[in-house]
Structures are given as C-alpha cells and as structure tokens.
Amino acid sequence: MDTILKSENIVKKYHNHLALNDVSIRVPTQCIYGLLGPNGAGKTSLIRIINQITAPDAGKIIFNGKEITPADTDKIGYLPEEKGLYKKMRVGELSLYLAQLKGLSKAEAMKRLKNWFEKFEMTSWWNKKVEELSKGMQQKVQFVVTVLHEPPLLILDEPFSGFDPINANLIKEEIFRLKAQGTTIVLSTHNMSSVEELCDQIALINNSKKIMEGAVRDIRKTYRTNVYEIAFSGSAIAFANALWTNFEIITKNDEEGVNKVRVKLLNNKTVNDLLQAIIPAVNVLALNEVVPSMNDIFISKVKETELTLSSNLTE
Amino acid sequence: MNKIFLIIRREYWERVRKPSFIVMTLLGPILMAAVFVVPVWIAMQDKSKHIVLVVDESGITDFKKMAAYNQIEKYDYVNMSEPEALTQFPKSDYTIMLWIPKNIVSKGQINLYYKKSAGLILEERLRTNVEQLFYQKSLEDNNIDLKKIESFKPRYKLVTQKLDEKTGKAVKTSTQVSTAIGLGGAIIMYMFIFLYGAQVMRGVMEEKTSRIVEVIVSSVKPFQLMMGKIVGVAMVGLTQFVLWIILTAVFVSIAQATVFKGMDNIPVQNNPMQMMHQGANVTQMNNEAAQLQKQMSNLPEIYNDIMNRNYFLIIGTFVFYFLGGYLLYSALFAAIGSAVDSEADTQQFMFPVTIPIILSFVVATSVIEDPEGPLAFWFSIIPFTSPVVMMVRVPFVNPGWELALSMIMLVLGFIFTTWLAARIYRVGILMYGKKVTWRELGKWLFYKR
Numbered sequence A: 001m002d003t004i005l006k007s008e009n010i011v012k013k014y015h016n017h018l019a020l021n022d023v024s025i026r027v028p029t030q031c032i033y034g035l036l037g038p039n040g041a042g043k044t045s046l047i048r049i050i051n052q053i054t055a056p057d058a059g060k061i062i063f064n065g066k067e068i069t070p071a072d073t074d075k076i077g078y079l080p081e082e083k084g085l086y087k088k089m090r091v092g093e094l095s096l097y098l099a100q101l102k103g104l105s106k107a108e109a110m111k112r113l114k115n116w117f118e119k120f121e122m123t124s125w126w127n128k129k130v131e132e133l134s135k136g137m138q139q140k141v142q143f144v145v146t147v148l149h150e151p152p153l154l155i156l157d158e159p160f161s162g163f164d165p166i167n168a169n170l171i172k173e174e175i176f177r178l179k180a181q182g183t184t185i186v187l188s189t190h191n192m193s194s195v196e197e198l199c200d201q202i203a204l205i206n207n208s209k210k211i212m213e214g215a216v217r218d219i220r221k222t223y224r225t226n227v228y229e230i231a232f233s234g235s236a237i238a239f240a241n242a243l244w245t246n247f248e249i250i251t252k253n254d255e256e257g258v259n260k261v262r263v264k265l266l267n268n269k270t271v272n273d274l275l276q277a278i279i280p281a282v283n284v285l286a287l288n289e290v291v292p293s294m295n296d297i298f299i300s301k302v303k304e305t306e307l308t309l310s311s312n313l314t315e
Numbered sequence B: 001m002n003k004i005f006l007i008i009r010r011e012y013w014e015r016v017r018k019p020s021f022i023v024m025t026l027l028g029p030i031l032m033a034a035v036f037v038v039p040v041w042i043a044m045q046d047k048s049k050h051i052v053l054v055v056d057e058s059g060i061t062d063f064k065k066m067a068a069y070n071q072i073e074k075y076d077y078v079n080m081s082e083p084e085a086l087t088q089f090p091k092s093d094y095t096i097m098l099w100i101p102k103n104i105v106s107k108g109q110i111n112l113y114y115k116k117s118a119g120l121i122l123e124e125r126l127r128t129n130v131e132q133l134f135y136q137k138s139l140e141d142n143n144i145d146l147k148k149i150e151s152f153k154p155r156y157k158l159v160t161q162k163l164d165e166k167t168g169k170a171v172k173t174s175t176q177v178s179t180a181i182g183l184g185g186a187i188i189m190y191m192f193i194f195l196y197g198a199q200v201m202r203g204v205m206e207e208k209t210s211r212i213v214e215v216i217v218s219s220v221k222p223f224q225l226m227m228g229k230i231v232g233v234a235m236v237g238l239t240q241f242v243l244w245i246i247l248t249a250v251f252v253s254i255a256q257a258t259v260f261k262g263m264d265n266i267p268v269q270n271n272p273m274q275m276m277h278q279g280a281n282v283t284q285m286n287n288e289a290a291q292l293q294k295q296m297s298n299l300p301e302i303y304n305d306i307m308n309r310n311y312f313l314i315i316g317t318f319v320f321y322f323l324g325g326y327l328l329y330s331a332l333f334a335a336i337g338s339a340v341d342s343e344a345d346t347q348q349f350m351f352p353v354t355i356p357i358i359l360s361f362v363v364a365t366s367v368i369e370d371p372e373g374p375l376a377f378w379f380s381i382i383p384f385t386s387p388v389v390m391m392v393r394v395p396f397v398n399p400g401w402e403l404a405l406s407m408i409m410l411v412l413g414f415i416f417t418t419w420l421a422a423r424i425y426r427v428g429i430l431m432y433g434k435k436v437t438w439r440e441l442g443k444w445l446f447y448k449r
Helices: A043-050 A070-075 A091-101 A106-119 A135-147 A165-180 A192-198 A216-222 A236-242 A271-278 A294-314 B002-016 B019-044 B082-091 B120-141 B146-152 B175-210 B212-216 B222-258 B272-277 B283-308 B311-339 B343-367 B374-381 B386-393 B401-428 B438-444
Strands: A003-014 A017-028 A032-036 A058-063 A076-079 A153-157 A184-188 A201-206 A209-215 A227-233 A247-255 A258-265 A283-289 B050-056 B072-078 B096-100 B111-114 B161-163 B170-172
Touching (some): A003 A043, A017 A032, A017 A184, A043 A153, A043 A184, A070 A076, A091 B212, A135 A165, A165 A192, A184 A192, A192 A294, A227 A271, A236 A247, A258 A271, A271 A283, B050 B082, B082 B096, B096 B120, B175 B212, B175 B311, B175 B386, B222 B311, B222 B401, B311 B438, B374 B401
Parallel strands (some): A032 A184, A153 A184
Antiparallel strands (some): A201 A209, A247 A258, B096 B111
C-alpha cells in the first residue's frame, strides 16, 4: 500500500507543556484514517502541523514521499473542529473566495460550486448572507468548500458534529464516494460508532503520545477475547452442566424464554468443541462471536496507558 | 503572491461596499464643507431685531448718534426718570431699554433692561458705543481734534516671508494659513490612524472569534493574512481620502455657486462704513473699522497664499505619513485583535498603544507655536509621533534632511512593529480561552512557529 502522509517523530512543545511527544503515524493512500484520542491528547496540534499552520519543534511531515512544503497546502483540504465563516459575507462570494485561496481559478471554482450547490440543494443560498443560514447549513457550505478543490488528502476534524442525522448521512456518503475516487481522508473524532463504520485505519493518541496504530480489522482481531454469545432454549442448568471444563460462563440472562449466555473458550478450545458440548443438552438458536467495540478498546487502552503513567510516577 | 492579492481584494471590497463606508464618504465632505459654509450662512441670517429705547437723564451728549447695527431696528430717545421708564417699558413695544443716569460720570454705570436678550456681542457694542460718545464729547468740549489724535496713532502691518535657505528666494506666507493647513492635516491624520487601525483590529477579532482563521491559515501564511488585511484596509482609507478631497472640492464649489451668490450685497454685520456715515466716527469704531479693513486688504494675500501652497508636497507627505503611521499602528492593532477573545479584553492593550497617538496630538498643538524647535524636531523624528507632528510642521518647514530622516525612521518603525505584531499574531489567532497578559505576549515573541 502506498503512503500519502507520514509524520516522523513529531515533537511539539508549548512553553510549559508537551503537546506531542515523538508521534509517528503512517496514512496509507486512499483510506479513511481515524485519528482518535481524548480531549487535549494532541490531535489538533498534530493536524495543525500537518496543515503547516504551526511547525513542529522536532520531526518532519512527509507528504507524497517528500518533506511537506507550503505549496502542498493546495493539495490538502482541512475542515477544523470549530467551524466558522465570515458572517457578513454572501455565501456565493465567500465560497468563491475560499476556493480561490486554495488555488482554483475563478471560473473553475464557479463551475464546481454550481455542481455542488445543486447536488446538496443549496442553490437558493447563493446570495444569502452567511448569518442568515442555520449552523448546520453553514457547516454544509464549509464542507463543500473544503472538498471543492479535490485535494488528494482531506483532513476532517469532527465532521459530523452539528449535523442532523440526515445531513450527517449525506456527509458520510460523500466521504465514501471521495474515498472511492482516490481521496485519502484523515478523520479526527470522538464518535466511536462512526469510526467503526468509516475507518480502515486508526491511530490512538493519548497524553501527547501515539499508543496504538493499525488497520481496524487487525486491531479488533488483536483484542479478540474468545467470547461467544449463545442463544438457546431449554434448561439453563443442563447448559451449565454441559460446559464442565475448558469453558467459562461470563454472563447469563433470560429474555422471554430465550437464554443468552456469554461463554469464554479456554485451553485452545474451538467453537466446534463448544457446540459439541452443548448440542446434546439444549436447543441452540444462535451463536455469535462477541467482538470488542472500538469504544471498549479505546477506553481500555487509554486507561492502560494512564495506569502505567501513574505507576511510573509513583516508582 | 497571488493569494495575498485575493485577501487584499476581499478586505477592500467588503469594506468599500458597506453602507457605513458610503455614508461616511458622502458625509465627510459635507461636514467639512459645512465647516466653511455654515458660519457664513449663519452670519447672513437675519438676527432677531431689537427696538431700543434710550432713556437719557444726563443730557450730556447727543445719543441720536448711536451707531446702527443690523440687529437693531431703531432707537427711540426719551428723557424721563428711571422709575417712570420702568413702568412704561413693559407695556411698550421696545425690547431693550438703555438707561443713562443723571450722574453717569461719577457713577460710571449704565443700566440695560431687556425683554428679549440682546446677547453678549450686542450688549458689549452698546456699552462701548455709549462710552465712545462720552469720549468724543469730552474731546470736543476741550477743543481737541479727534482726527489729529487718530493721525498720531501708528498702524503697521506684518508681512511674513519664508526665505528659502538655498535659493535665497522669499515667499510670502501667512502663519494663519500654515497653522490651518498643519492642524487640519494633523487632525485628519489622527482620525484616520485611529479609525482604520481600529478596523484592522476588529477585522482580526472577527476572524478569530468566528474561527474562520483556521481555515484561512491552512491556505496562506498567517503573515500573509495579516498583511493582506492591513493593506486592504489602507487602500480603503486612501480611497476615502481621495474621495473626500474630490467631493469637498465639488461641495465647496456648489456652495460657492449657490449659498454665497450675491454675498457682496449683503450688509456685513457691524459694517464700519455704515457706522462712519452715521457720524459715529470715534476712535474705537475707527479702530474696528481699520482692523477690518486691514483684514480685508489681507484677504487677497491670504487667498494667494492658499493658492500658492505646495499641495503636491502637503498631500504627498500626508499620504506617506498616513501610510507609514497607519502601517505602524495597525500592525499593533492587529496584534491586539489576535491576542484577545472579545472586545472587552482589548482595553488593557489599547491603552499603551493609543497613548503615543494622543500624545502626538497634544504635542502638535504646541509645535504650532514653535514649528522648528527641539520639541518639534524630536517628536517628528520618533516614528510613533511623527505622522501627526510632521503634518503640523510641513506647511512651515522646507522639506530637507529632517523630512528624509523622519521618513526613514517611520519606515524602520513600521517594519519593526510589523515584525513584532506578526510574531504575536501567529500565536494569538489560534489561542482561545486564555486570559492573555503582557507577560504572555512577551513569551509569544520567542515562540517558534
């Protein structure tokens, strides 16, 4: 897989605190890359460095195989977390202005804006002042302006905040479409369900450090717990008796005559072994692997680092 | 670079199209023209007329010689006692009653009763009028020739000329004209720097608080954004200045063609000629008349002086010092705007920045008295005060090495403040929710980008 963006050992200090501590990430081309982390972890600092808004104290950013230069800003689209526009300007003029700042000619910007405004049903907003639009509408304008110059790299910081579900879905579809066309998208978010839905790759940043990086699929595999949920009808006692050794029952509940039990496989036992043990005893209705959600992984990982941090401090 | 041009263009167009800009551009010259036109117009208006009853108990001199003023419709003269007059006066049509007591010489007092106030100037005129009549009478009684006394009184006029140090050519200048041009320039300079500097500050704050700044600095460098705004607003200022000059000229000439038309026929208040015809050819009035005539005879010279001024130099220096002073201050204003989160927080930073501008204006008023003294020199070299102070000096002084030095200092000054401001700005625009102190600003100067 090609790599569009790399950060190499980035360090950023603000005068009495370390915002980024030796952070290296690798963003493969044409993927959706989730940048995760609690508030104040250093995500925005990293994004600003990639956008060349601020410079790192150490380390470098490699974009398309070369160290990033100011000319590359036209190849990046950036939607910051705190979204805002010139309130007194007219939507059309403002969109043209921002598009031209990203290097588009006026005619080209006009043509593309027309398409996007039609697609998003925003044509009637063209001559309105920004302040006349609702917050969600303004964000829609801002999204369009961010992607208008068709940059190979898009950096979206909390792109869904402030949108109603319909528009959030519209944006989601656009993100998928852009990815299909070859765009790489770096997505910074707290919304774990959207990470699971969208991201191919993630990096988890906590306390100025990267604590995890990789493909979502691989990460989840690593965090497999060998726990399965079995739904069955029949005697729960018979079920428990059948799982004598090599299995551990974690939770049990009874829902309208259907038992749901979570079982952990021990001693290299397989699902087949599990089934062989319970089929004689009960009537199996369903069996699923219990996969940890990204949310669980996120929280456990953050807690883990904080524990090591505090234990390091006490030593 | 192309992108900074885009920023300049946006800043310029957004401001020039604002209704407030259009209103100010039209209103400015009207106000300026009004400064010239309104006093004349007011003077031309008919004042409320008074009918004056002169009650003379003294009988010493002939009060029928009271001078005519166009505020006074007529005088009537009676001889009766004060209590009697006081019972008559309220019922009469007279608006003013002047009572001259029997023992005026020893008492030294005249009483003026009024139903309708005469106003300060007319009161004073009536007083001196009575005084002069008595003076004249005393002279006549002692056989002293008034005309002879008058002829002994010397009258000289002072002609000021500026001697060019190199060519040795003398040019007649009027200090009044120089003062007017200098002060006028200084006031406009002061206003412009404040007005447009504050616009830059508000613009920066708008970008910061609306958070659009982060989008823009992902396309251009913060320095480009700051300079684009500063230059854009400067062009708005120049546009307004040029429009003001043009429109003022237009309005003044319209006013001349309409309001002032036929002004020659209108009797000037306190017309000296009229007074003399009335026979009140007394010293005081002669003095007034003489002074007025002097001024009148000066008018062509003043007019010539106004016309012969080196406006190329004056407007040229104005534009230079406006740009220099504006760049110097607006950079600081931009830095302030970037450092704060709301208008209320600007106060603590505004104060030290505005002090030099206000100081320069205070200094300017004393520079008029001594335009080539050390105070004038030093304050017109220091970049923070030179734009305003130099405007006062330009009409008095020859442009020479002082002007050149002052200009170089100003350029160095704004390069320095711009550098300083840029370092604060790039940190400030991305810093939210922090109560910024002077110490903090000092630290920002040494941040790496």
